[in-house]
Amino acid sequence: MTVTPLPDQPYSLILGLGQTGLSVARFLRAQGEPFVVADTREKPPLLQTLHDEMPEATIFTGLVDEVSIRQAARVIVSPGLAPDLPLLEVARRANVPLESDIGMFLSLATAPVVGITGSNAKSTVTSLVGEMARRAGMNVAVGGNLGVPSLELLAPDVELYVLELSSFQLTYTGQPVLSVGVMLNMSIDHLDWHGTADAYLAAKQRVFSATECAVYNRNDAATVPVSEQRKSVSFGNDLPSAGSVGLVEYAGKTWISRGGKNLIAINEIGMVGEHNLENALAAVAIAEAVGIPMTAVTEELREFSGLPHRAELVGQIGGNRWINDSKATNVGATLAALRGLSGEDGEKIVLIAGGQAKGADLSPLAGPMAASCRALVVMGEASTELLGLAGNLPSIQALSMEAAVASAAKFAAPGDTVLLSPACASFDMFDGFSDRGDQFRSAVLAWGESL
DSSP states (O other): OOOOOOOSSOOEEEEOOSHHHHHHHHHHHHHTOOEEEEESSSSOTTHHHHHHHOTTOEEEESSOOHHHHHTOSEEEEOTTSOTTOHHHHHHHHTTOOEEOHHHHHHHHOOSOEEEEEOSSOHHHHHHHHHHHHHHTTOOEEEEETSSSOGGGGOOTTOOEEEEEOOHHHHHTOSSOEEEEEEEOOOOOOOHHHHSSHHHHHHHHHGGGTEEEEEEEETTOGGGSOSSOOSSEEEEOSSOOOTTOEEEEEETTEEEEEETTEEEEEGGGOSSOSHHHHHHHHHHHHHHHHHTOOHHHHHHHHHHOOOOTTSSEEEEEETTEEEEEOTTOOSHHHHHHHHHHHOOSTTOOEEEEEESBOTTOOOGGGHHHHHHHEEEEEEESTTHHHHHHHOTTSOEEEOSSHHHHHHHHHHHOOTTOEEEEOOSSBOTTTSSSHHHHHHHHHHHHHHHHHTO
């Protein structure tokens, strides 16, 4: 722990030195506001960066002095910190306000803000809406839980902000005042952080607490706002009513339709899979709510092919389609991938799954795996539980990504899809979902070269 005196004047305490904490420190320094940084880790990964940029900053690491919490004017909490952290209880007992970078951002943003949450597909939909706005010629800033921290997006010439919001961020943001609040879907996740399913759902519903317009998935009851809304737009994979977005059969094709107007045939959309069709519907509804011209919306839907590690096509190799869906870190995401990528004419999926389940119940995977999969390859801490759900499916445990790819290749019949969609977090074996997906891609390509 670095022992240095606390500021003489009122200061903000930044709790957590990750990307968010560093962005808050940069912002407060630029504003000339006193602050202190604290992290319970002895050597947080961005400690040296903070030292290099702000050698004068007061920093506590490891055993954080509780006095620094009690004497702070406010504590700005990084989203990864669980609500039951003892230091946060110190702040509550001392009546020190807990805030988030999202709340700070929303108090300062002068352009409309779209906030997008949900259990799955947040990054894809956030990025897609941003690209739709850019295609329409708008100066749009995209970030939040995705990419650039919110405070680093602030600029006087921005015309629209599009933010991905996690349940962690929403928990620490009092009432997110949004132009458009969006909940895409709901499957229980992060029970190790929130404690209960109700707490997780309540955190997600905060996106609607002070929004001007709510966008929700009418096929998922948990996304319907529990608070009364002045304006709302729904989306779903059924017939749309006036003012909503859905699917219409016309002239032998299925169309995305807004109200009574058909916008684009689904076979023209650049993203693959039924679950990405739902993402397209959501993006159209958001664009409708925020006023992005539909010409730009449909043009972008034709061009946008998705994000890395999200139902990403690695290639057609060895007679099989190989899909990297490493971002599927919960059960709902993997169920969506199984549903969206199931083949026809006897083609099946060889699923590679496993990792850290984060306290989630994996049993909902059993039925869809039996229906859609030819075989199961499991990895990581959840291997035993997943093997127990395999039933009559051929299954095997792999101790490395290379072994998983080799086993999947042996199981796969011609025309099958090999799908990495883990339903679990990755940190038991990898540095993150990106590392896991990168290793999958590399292992697949190396296997292909050996044929």
